[in-house]
Amino acid sequence: MENLESRGHLLTEQINPESHNLDSLSPLEIVDLFNQEDAKTLKAIAEARTSLAAAIEAGSNALSRGGKLYYVGAGTSGRLGVLDAAECPPTFCTSPELVQGIIAGGAGALVRSSEDLEDLPEDGESAIAYHQITNLDIVIGITAGGTTPYVHGALQAAKERGATTIAMSCVPNEQVAIDADLDIRLLVGAEVLAGSTRLKAGTATKMALNIISTGVMVRLGKVYGNRMIDVSVTNTKLRDRAIRILCDLTDLNRQQAQELLQRSKQKVKLALLMEWTGLNAEDGEQLLQKYHGNLRLAVQSNL
Known part of the structure; x- marks a missing residue:
């Protein structure tokens, strides 16, 4: 894992030359710039297609043998995991336990910033123990910059328990290595607002989670053609x-x-x-x- 002092070289922390004059742009120019940059998320997803497909296969295998799918993250990454997990019960009529989101700081971190808690790998380890994760389960650790100690701690603990582990980040492997069974890299480039990974990195992560969870449910037979046949009729x-x-x-x-x-x-x-x-x-x-x-x-x- 990278040193705190050395993170300036990370792709997610670099300066985007296209937005050097961001504070001087008109509202329409800001919109156009974001539109231009957001197009790069599609390219990032396309370049990660084989690893995303492998994640679908791994996820459907785990759930079909009685396991559960867990997303683990801090800050924006954690919130995106919780959001995707929360959408599975109404969309696919799954139990809330089948797909779960684990975020550093717990439920309170969904609405209030608690990014300081991401620096504690032992908290990630404790979360894995608390959820009693086993070798039947699959754990996806989400960390845009690839260095989040909370996520590294969770992935290591999950691996020690025999769970299938997947890392999802937005930096190249040569910048940050992550110990996981499957490594998904969503390389969207530098953000319009330097270091703000809730932007392109967050968008690409949301897209990737959409693909993985929907793909897993398709493989589990919860879709017929393109119809939501396991929809929960609750309203x-x-x-x-x-x-x-x-x-x-x-x-x-x-x-x-x-x-x-x-x-x-x-x-x-x-x-x-x-x-x-x-x-x-x-x-x-x-x-x-x-x-x-x-x-x-x-x-x-x-x-």
């Missing part, structure tokens, strides 16, 4: 989405789709299986369990 918007999915994928009208959703206990995946196979809810649930929740395989087996 008016999501109920409307569930009904539209049923109408789009079947010949049912809205009234019929509502009735089917009721009979399937508000479970879109089960409703589709019942409609396509003629099974009742109980038999449909048993068939889905047999195929580990994969709707396509369950339907094909009943043809």
Whole structure:
């Protein structure tokens, strides 16, 4: 891990020549500059495509064998991990325990800066112990500059417990080496505001987490085509989405789709299986369990 005095050479800390006159720009010029720089996040994601694919594979393997996915970070990186984890239950009807975000400073750090806590590797180690992480789990350590002691401590502790470890950072390997099973580098370049990694680095990290978590859930059978078939029907918007999915994928009208959703206990995946196979809810649930929740395989087996 890098010395505190030596971090000025890091890509995330360097000065962006395109924004040297940032304080002299008009509002429109600021917008144009950000738009120009943010385009680099797409290139960074493209260059990390193979490692992102490997993360999806590792994540789906871990969860399919009964493990959990943990994001670990401090500051912006930690908040992005918590955000992605929080979106999984409503989107994919997963339990809150399946994908979890761990942030230095705990829940309070989500709304109040606590960046000083990122300097304690032992706190990262303690977080891993507290969550009782095992060899079935996968831990993604997020650190834009690659040097966050809290994340390094967590990754090391997770590795010692046999968990699969992934590092995600925005600096090249030759600047900071991170000990993890898989190393994802999102090289977006220097920030418009020097050192402010909530900007391009944060955007690229959010994009990468979107890809990983969605990809994992696709591999786990929680998506049919590009439809959110495991959506949690907990409010008016999501109920409307569930009904539209049923109408789009079947010949049912809205009234019929509502009735089917009721009979399937508000479970879109089960409703589709019942409609396509003629099974009742109980038999449909048993068939889905047999195929580990994969709707396509369950339907094909009943043809």
